[in-house]
Amino acid sequence: MANLHGEDNLFVFEGLPGAGKTPLIQTLEAILGDNVYLFGAAPGMHATIVKKQYAHFSPSQIGAILTDRFDESYEEHDVAKRLKEGQIVLADRGMPSIVACSVAAGADFDEMLKLADNFPWGRVIYLDFPPEISVSSREVSKLLVDKSQLKHDLEFQKKVYDVYKRLIKMGKIWLRVDATARPRELMHKQVFDKLKTVIPDFDDQLNQHLIRLRRKQGMLP
Numbered sequence: 001m002a003n004l005h006g007e008d009n010l011f012v013f014e015g016l017p018g019a020g021k022t023p024l025i026q027t028l029e030a031i032l033g034d035n036v037y038l039f040g041a042a043p044g045m046h047a048t049i050v051k052k053q054y055a056h057f058s059p060s061q062i063g064a065i066l067t068d069r070f071d072e073s074y075e076e077h078d079v080a081k082r083l084k085e086g087q088i089v090l091a092d093r094g095m096p097s098i099v100a101c102s103v104a105a106g107a108d109f110d111e112m113l114k115l116a117d118n119f120p121w122g123r124v125i126y127l128d129f130p131p132e133i134s135v136s137s138r139e140v141s142k143l144l145v146d147k148s149q150l151k152h153d154l155e156f157q158k159k160v161y162d163v164y165k166r167l168i169k170m171g172k173i174w175l176r177v178d179a180t181a182r183p184r185e186l187m188h189k190q191v192f193d194k195l196k197t198v199i200p201d202f203d204d205q206l207n208q209h210l211i212r213l214r215r216k217q218g219m220l221p
Contacts, residue, residue, distance in 0.1 A: 008198065009083050010122030012094035014164070016157055018137045019129035019179040024188060025090050028195075031202075031209040037082050039073075040092035050101055050156070059106030066098040067115055074120070088199065095121045096167055104159035109166065123198070124172060125191060126164060127179035131157035 013021045029036050054062045074080070079089055095116045102112045135154045167173055177190045196202045214220040 007083065007120050007122050009087065010079070010089045010091060010120055011195075012091040012096070012122040012124045013127065014093055014096045014124055014173075015127030015179055016129045016131055016134040016161065018134045019127035020184055020187065021092055021127060023184070024127070024191065025092060027188060028090055028191075031205050032088055032199075033205070035086075036088045036090060037077075037079075038092070039077050039079055039089050050105055054105070059102060060108070060111065062105050063098065063102035063107045063112045063115060066102060067119060070094070070098060070119060079120075089122075091122065094124070095119055096124055096126070096164065096172065099167070100160040100163035103163045104156050109163065121172065123174040124167075125194075126168070126173045126176045127187065128164075128176055129179040131161045133180065 013025055015021055025038065029038060050062070054065065057065065082089055099109075099112045099116050103109050131154055134157055135150055164173075168176055175191065175194045177187050179187055181187045192202070192206060196206075211220065
């Protein structure tokens with residue numbers, strides 16, 4: 001089972017598809033430099049993916065499989081060792097996704113939460129992105145073109161979204177930000193301001209990153 005040591009340096013980014021997790025993580029990687037490691041071991045939020053990969057399993061079995069895979073990946077990537085050595089780990093989804101997907105597929109919430117609490121949660125940063133917007137954004141981009149598939153995916157994501165809301169009320173979410181805010185830099189700023197309170201020298205690293213960007217854009221010599 002995954003070692004829980006050093007969870008304060010594990011930052012888990014959560015949210016429905018299209019919320020902006022990937023660009024935010026990429027920006028943080030650029031800011032933090034060599035002292036950061038990217039990690040991902042949780043399922044995608046599409047109902048079609050969960051249905052296709054786990055069609056022959058019961059909801060409770062799906063939860064057990066997902067937590068086991070998380071544990072294996074956590075060990076494979078030496079995440080516990082990295083955290084112990086002071087490295088910052090950015091995870092694209094984690095325990096909240098596993099709980100949410102399992103419950104959306106039919107698992108019992110309390111049972112899944114009890115199982116998930118045996119594994120690292122880290123500091124969860126939740127990008128709040130409503131399911132209706134998530135699905136419609138993919139419909140426009142033609143990532144999902146079958147209307148019945150879209151309807152099924154929306155129903156699934158609504159269940160996932162409801163689980164996220166329950167986790168917020170339980171204090172499982174370290175930071176919630178509005179992922180519909182535009183420009184997206186407003187959302188990034190909320191995250192950066194929170195990270196400044198727990199990551200030493202983050203403010204200096206952010207300023208250096210901005211200077212590099214302005215030089216690249218020709219705004220500074």
